[in-house]
Amino acid sequence: MTAASAPPRLTHGRRRESFNPVLRAEWIKFRTVRGWVIGLIVAAVLCVTFTFLTANGTHEGSCTGPSPSQTTCQAGHPFVPTGPDGEAVADSYYFVDQPLTGNGTITAQVTSLTGVTSTQPVNVAPSLADTHPGLATWAKAGILLTPSTKQGSAYAAVMATGSHGVRWQYDYTHDSAGLPGSTSVASPRWLRLTRTGHTLSGYDSTDGTSWTAIGTTHLTELPSTVAVGLFVTSPVSFQGSNGSATRATATFDQVSIRGAGASKAWHGLSIGTDPQDFYPTLGSGSYHRSGGAFVVSGSGDIAPGVGEGLLGADTAGSTLLLGLIVGLIVMIVVATMFITTEYRRGLIRTTFAATPNRRRVLAAKAIVIGAVAFVTAALSAAVAVPLGEHKLNANGNYVFPVSTFTELRIIAGSAALVAVTAIAVLALGTIMRKSAGAVTGGIVIFVLPYIIGSAISGSAEQWLLRLTPAAGFAVLGVLPRSPQVSYPYTLGNGYYQLGPWAGLAVLCVYAALALGVAAFLMRRRDA
């Protein structure tokens, strides 16, 4: 008889090993190599330093004096109006107005709209003597109602434009289209704007009898007495990257104003055309009456403020750029070494012996380097961005106004850019297994496209900034595009080709691709 006890049975076959020890091992590897931790500190310090240097080297001011050696310069920037929502706006036009108390309706027939374009580049003070005929596409002539003629105040307007038909616009950013086609004596445009309480409505017509509503808006805080009248303005027109100031002249016929508080005393007013105003204008505008008609000339724009070129604006992102690139290069070196050193020293064999599942090693390394890069970049950007803005302001530069949320987005976006790049370069290092190839590849693939893109122009720039990892730098973009402003939206003017998150997504695709190849090769090759 045998009473041998049964051998203990394995109740669970293969126990799934926890991922945490792998992650912990990689973290300990990273933090105990002094050179890499120093590398992180160097990246952070360089990022902040170069952001400061950029901001410190950017001065804006006006210089006056008899000769170049005897000029006196004063820091300061031209006046940029701020719109109702705190955004930068252009608000320069010629206005023939009168006060209107209470409800009312103003009607006018635009019988002609013509224009001239300065032959001088936009940085030379334009003069009416050097012009050639040419109407800007967004030249505007119409009826405008505003509580105040101060720049940046709320308004609503119905207008004929150079080649965008009749439009209804209010508060700079809102726009809706009416009758298409251009304006001439043969096909005049009738415009009408009504006020009923706080409600403003715009109408257009081809004959002055059958009217079509284009748009309506409620302007809150509209006082009982407002200014209404005829306005003309004509924005800078661009041929490629060269802008020229323009001026438009419109004839208004059959002008009528109905309302209890209407008077008949019109007076002309030039708004936003002083030398200290930022928007380049061609003359300051004028009006005269010929018979029953008003002939009004004006230059400028009533639209969102766009572009570094016109605004002379720096942004929170533009100062951070150089620091970010320097930090990125250091991070590329650190991320490469995090894997290539293991191959060079043979440590990778020990690592794989301890964790035979190689994809886990790669995942743990990616998480560690990504987290480390994210935290380092976020801290650096959080210091650098406010520092750069402070210095820009101190140097008299105009800093494009952005919300706190946008600023946080720049900081988080930059950190994500650095983290994703670090992970991609780690994958590249895994593929190459050698420092030289991985670092060069990392810099050439992730940094150089942006540098080349910022040096060239045209369609090559657009594709480079959409399709290469340079797209990720779009996280720095803050300037708004506006369909109501015809402007070269290029990198040179501060515009990225993609939205911030779309750009980051392009970079993520590259990183995912590199990680996929790295995971595949790591499994297939002997270490």
Add this chain to the structure above:
Amino acid sequence: MTDAVRAEWSKLRTLASTGWLLVGTVILTVGISVAVAAAVHVTSGSGQDPTKLSLTGIYLGQTVVAVLAVLAISEEYGTGMIRATLCAMPRRLVLLVAKATNVAGLAFVAGLVAVAGCLLAGRLMLPTDGLNPDHGYALVSIGHGPTLRAAIGSVVYLVLIALLSLGVATAMRDTAVSIGVVLGLLYLPSILAQAVTDPLRRHLQQIAPMTAGLAIQATTNLRSLPISPWAGIGVLAAWAMASLLVGGLLLRLRDA
């Protein structure tokens, strides 16, 4: 000295990577130039510099030359080979000079082939883009004085980039760090220059190794350059000498 040069030559010659990097330099340089020549399209007749346009590839080709020069010494540190080398050649400055001679020679040969390829591409491709005598542009030809200067200067530029990289790598001793430093030194000042205003921008372009050195490629509108062509090459030469000097000094002072 001759023995030292020959020893270093044997080492470089028998490395598989050397040949690949040299071929890579030529292919990348000529390839970028061909791509640029194919992409450029001119309608108005001013402002372009056909020679400079043909030599655009140097902008990227220099990275490969830099990697070649860095590897020439940093890999010896990486593998520990440097101790055997110094055992055989105890005079460390001789070693550095021997390495510099070889690296410079290789960069010269690669540069010569690459520049010839670039100019040939410019000669053949640019006229079809509108850069032809009909629009007031002369054909790219080394019979033309400034073009010859740009061509020779571009080869010299690559040689000096190689020496600069060798000096940096001798000081840094690590491949990854050296390449990061060299590429940062080359490309960063051009972005910094875009970010700041004159006169700082102009000074920066005058002292930065790449922007100063590449002034040699300009053949038209020389007045608008931040620095004159040969003075620019002089600035780059000063960078190369300084880096070799620092590298040499550290090589002598430190244990391997």
